[in-house]
Amino acid sequence: MTHYDVLVVGGGTSGMMAAISAAESGAKVAVVEKNKMLGRKLLVTGNGRCNVTNNRDKEEIITHIPGNGRFLYSAFYQYDNYDIMKFFRSNGIALKEEDHGRMFPTTDKSRTIVEALKRIMEENKVEIFLNAPVDTVLYEEGKSKGVRLKDGRTLLASSIILSTGGRAMPKTGSTGDGYQWAKKAGHTLKPLYPTEVPITSDEPFIEARVLQGLALRDANLSVLNKKGKAAISHRMDMIFTHFGISGPAVLRCSMFVHQVMKRDKTDRATMMIDALPDKTINELRQEIAQLIKDAGDKSVKNSLKGMVPERYLLFGLEKLNIEDGTPLKQLTHAQIDSVIEFFKDFRFTVNGSLPIEKAFVTGGGVNTKEVNPKTLESKKMQNLYFTGEILDYNGYTGGYNITGAFITGRVAGMHAAQAALGIGQ
Incomplete structure (x- = not known):
């Protein structure tokens, strides 16, 4: 032997x-x-x-x-x-x-x-x-x-x-x-538990595949705990899929989704996307004010689509009940604030990840x-x-x-x- x-x-x-x-x-x-x-x-x-x-x-x-x-x-x-x-x-x-x-x-x-x-x-x-x-x-x-x-x-x-x-x-x-x-x-x-894995969500917009295949470049993605504080944030690319979200930022956040759900004894975690991490809320306000001044008659869609991908913008406007053809100058202060909030702080729930395999x-x-x-x-x-x-x-x-x-x-x-x-x- x-x-x-x-x-x-x-x-x-x-x-x-x-x-x-x-x-x-x-x-x-x-x-x-x-x-x-x-x-x-x-x-x-x-x-x-x-x-x-x-x-x-x-x-x-x-x-x-x-x-x-x-x-x-x-x-x-x-x-x-x-x-x-x-x-x-x-x-x-x-x-x-x-x-x-x-x-x-x-x-x-x-x-x-x-x-x-x-x-x-x-x-x-x-x-x-x-x-x-x-x-x-x-x-x-x-x-x-x-x-x-x-x-x-x-x-x-x-x-x-x-x-x-x-x-x-x-x-x-x-x-x-x-x-x-x-x-x-x-x-x-x-x-x-699985880590470095795509994250799943049963949010209606995910199940309806509204954003499937859409990539956000260099977004800041966070997993929030029950107090609404970020357990982790990663600034990288991400993509929406038919079951949830994937891409480098998502893989890095996946372990924390499991940890937050376990710690908070819940079957859901909240995630937040800041699609424009280099701009503050005030800077965005000023930018939009300038756009209204320069070309306020242009539609909301055509004015703002340079800031975020068009599909993402249209999804946000629909969520906020803003007609995409509305002239930009007709938006109220409250509507402008809600658009900026969508750009900087879009929240949705996730329910785990794909399995360990x-x-x-x-x-x-x-x-x-x-x-x-x-x-x-x-x-x-x-x-x-x-x-x-x-x-x-x-x-x-x-x-x-x-x-x-x-x-x-x-x-x-x-x-x-x-x-x-x-x-x-």
Whole structure:
């Protein structure tokens, strides 16, 4: 029966990095992956272009991991996003920076990254088992001992790293297998919820598809709590869909919709759109006053459609019972104020999000209080380590989750190898 120093369960982003890290630390390493290929989810990240990390400082990266990012501080001080860039560049992969600090391979292909990780594993003699779903993880006398595969084979190891991912994007193999093995080791799980996911609404205008397909560029989107205060605001693009809203600003707000609904014990949350975040209410008043002065006979529709997309304007006017053909100069002060309020503070209710299977990222997971943040070893079971999305932390899209995956993989792999080899114990 084969015995390894380190056995990694899951050949995704964090699992491959964990295997490389453990092997580079001198351990004999194997990876067991249930898919017939490694890095399934990695291939589809960044629209198939693979946003490998983000070129911002530690503090800023951690603020972009709003779900429990502070847990990653200790790991970040051992290996950070600049180390990730150095790792790829020193292995012959050229990177380039795009908007918001996002780093991509210059080839614009995820495959470049997956192939590089596979090559580095090969160079480090990591043994890989594909099509090898795990039946269970074996524990004995408070220590992890190995895994039993579904085909009956048993693989033994001194250290085991669970890199099985979450429940988002199950087509890539992320079906939450690791949670049961964490529970078997004595861990508690924080409830799972979808994050980085489109938001749903049953507002009549959504169900009637009035705005379906309409994009608002650079809008400020907020999730309000029951006191009407913004729990979070994001200024980015968004789009109306047949089920609700989507787009970058929406994905970033999605986690907070779930949190507000849970905290306020309600099945609805209110969202607010400021379609003109660069203009104050007073500036808009002055602008409209000037338009009335210059061309007050023009219709409301033709006068104001330059401010926001025409479909959005017509939707607002209909809501406010203002005929779009009315000459601008005939609007009352109250009507002008209501138009400005629609531009700056349009509120509507949402009732959740698409399910976790449609999300990019899983929120919740293994309770981080039960994991040593410095080594990523379980506090419940010796020689058991966790990396990536199985842990209860989650970040925004834009290279933040993948940064967390690479960093936790690198740090867990190093410590798992040291424990297995009795280094620094």
